[in-house]
Amino acid sequence: MSDLTDLTLAEARDGLRAKQFSAVELTRAHVQAMEQARALNAYVLETPEKALAMAAASDARIAAGEAGPLEGLPVGVKDLFCTEGVRTTACSRILGEFIPGYESTVTAKLWADGAVMLGKLSNDEFAMGSSNETSCFGPVISPWRRDGSDAAIVPGGSSGGSSAAVAAKLCLAATATDTGGSIRQPAAYTGTVGIKPTYGRCSRWGIIAYASSLDQAGPIARTVQDAAIMLKSMTGLDLKDTTSFDAPVPDFEAAVKRGVKGLTIGIPKEYRAPGMSAEIDALWERGAQWLRDAGANVVEVSLPHTQYALAAYYIIAPAEASSNLARYDGVRYGVRVDGKDIASMYENTRAAGFGREVKRRIMTGTYVLSAGYYDAYYVRAQKVRALIKRDFDAAFANGVDAILTPTTPSAAFGLGEKIAADPVEMYLSDIFTVTVNLAGLPGISVPAGLDAQGLPLGLQLIGKPFDEETLFAAGEVIEQAAGRFAPAASWWR
């Protein structure tokens, strides 16, 4: 029997159903892979005993003919999801050894469908970052390396633990969250598939908030089909989240093979960002051709307010974050650093508990919401947001079914290359993804090729609200044409 970690999630599911191996065997293989890959620093907490107990329970259900859709399939969980009885920190010192007494809706749905939890995956602190270098547990190292180089590469962020673990086969799939690109950018950087569904698809209940109006959960997986299977189990109306949407959950997996014949795919002319490399441009054109070859009609569209998206994002997201993170005050849970009075206790706790990037965004957010600046920044950014949404509405109203863009302007960068530089350098890696969050639309990143140095590149497809099915169908066409990508060697073992 080949290594069980080489299976896709769909293959593993089918193998379990055919009783070719047990859930415990499948889980044990992944636990071993996880334990051998500590050099990647993807998991911040391994829960092998819990995983094996869940797998044993899955085997019992499989034997009893009561298998759920994800029965016995080992997955990793981004540390932003609260997991009952399992330490959850958002990779921030301020939460200390916080152990929730409750389970997030999304992970509860996964467990209800039979999935097995391997452990908690690293992320940028409070999901603020694009390289997974701001995690209080230290940076995650990508399993990918440039050709002929041993230099560490970032796995992207903020869901860098998820993308690295999926790419390195330390789990079949992982949960992730995306506020400005935190699923799609790390997926693109690691040759994996990541989908951010429509805002409101997944409940945010029990997910540690970064920017509430933008945050959305989704999966990172190794194939489009796997992502579709995962998403089906993660979505659905949750009355505990007012922004959760009462839309029917389609059979996403069935949409994967639907094809793109007769669909209209838009290419936004404004996404030709200045300084974009020729190889990204070529990749983009190749993607369009693949879709054309499969029967799609490719047209140019205009999204004229794109250039303001990043600025609007870096006003709205920090504004919400500055308020969302006020609860971490040392009073009720997490870390407390005493002071001479309550104000100094707050200051000492938050000074010690938050990292540099989180502090930067809290200060930015506090500033833009302050009296006298609110209208100039926050209100204006919300107007830009409305205009960006209108751009997309207009494109879709003109008959476009999905929009194709690069996921990122370049491949993954080296560890430490951008973290010390001007933060805007880092922010620019989200330039193609933030618009999708601002407009609340679904977006998928699918691996489409390698750059000249052998690092993976992704293409992004943006869909109409609640039309993830078209993204899976179009994504599958790209995956079939481009093939799948994996790191050349398991150097971390």
Add this chain to the structure above:
Amino acid sequence: MNAPVRMPKLIKGATGDWEVVIGMEVHAQVSSNAKLFSGASTEFGGDPNDHVSLVDAAMPGMLPVINEECVRQAIRTGLGLKAQINLRSVFDRKNYFYPDLPQGYQISQFKDPIVGEGVLTIDLENGAQVEVGIERLHLEQDAGKSLHDQHPTMSFVDLNRSGVALMEIVSRPDLRSSEEAKAYVTKLRSILRYLGTCDGDMEKGSLRADVNVSVRRPGEGLGTRCEIKNVNSIRFIGQAIEYEARRQIGILEDGGVIDQETRLFDPGKGETRSMRSKEEAHDYRYFPDPDLLPLVFPQELVDDLAAHLPELPDEKKARFINVLGLPAYDAGLLVADKDTADYFEAALNAGGGKRDAKAVANWIMGDISAYANSVSKAVSQTFITPEQVAGIVDLIGEGVISGKIAKDVLAIMVEEQGGDPRAIVEARGMKQVTDTGAIEKAVDEIIAANPDKVAQAQAKPTLAGWFVGQVMKATGGKANPQAVNELVKARLGL
């Protein structure tokens, strides 16, 4: 006669007259079983932190979900204040750090409140009415409570109140004296209780007022105001305003200026003192709460709630005057407290009977209230039922007993803490004597025994009353006074 008018109430200073201008922000706890955004209980009391959900404690990843009953209560209250109901309103976050504010922000409504402008009419002592503008009503979360007396060096936090729904009801600066301010809160509390949207219990903190006070020379523009926070009794509201107005006048007359600031009222000392100045005021960084969609409901919901709104004090008073024929004063007194008004109507209509409204009102406002006061209870809380009041009024109306005997019947009921008035009258032989023969006999005997008085009475008919009194005495008070009166007049030839 002209309708009574609002008399300007001016405060005499050393350099002339001053007018006080008052606006009120009343925080009324919404009557609901669960909190505004969580399912935790709103029950008063309980051990600290008994009624706290994950949302109330602001655990990571928790989200607020609006309690629809609180929304309905706010709409009802808006309707009771004859106010604009906004079909779309927005919840905002008011950001500040405090240990009893777990989220680090209060969810409130800032720019787009659920209720807009309305009006509340207050009745002054002299019968004049004043219309007080309501600027807005919005829903917001209450904070928890810091406990500073539990530990030598630490403060504790009780989150039982954290997240309880409050309605903040903001008036225009339309009030001109402490009496008017007290009348405003009294009336507002009455309306809330009629509606059942707030129990109005100031001792439990269900109703508290922030009082904005400024002074000015009559006819001049508004002066700088000070806000007196969290005054929790109507009496204290009056005291705080009186003190604060005097304080401001003193400063101005000494050539000083008023600092806009937040002050606290110390009931022990009867004075206000500075809490924080405008410079120290928080920048609350309000912005729409992204965890909550705008609150939108259809006009049909408002119409439905309006259709089922109970009769409110003003309407009830008008009905008591116009339909029942009560004097305005009586009607006002009866409707001030909903339970008393209900008690009155229950007595009026007991057993489906038709009885004189004024007679019922007189008994309730007179003897029954006197008894209730003597035992420090509201009329409706005494052992005396509306049916018993109806029984007494009926016995008088039917001529079975006199008003005087009725007082004796009530005294017996009080003595025995119960009893049916009619049964008491029967059992104790307290019925009026209506047997004309017996009365005639008594009248004749007294006339015969007092020839000099007869002559006097014939010369001056008002002296006939003496004979009536003598007959009543002779019959032990049980003779029907009207029958006696008629007989005496007939026998004396008047």
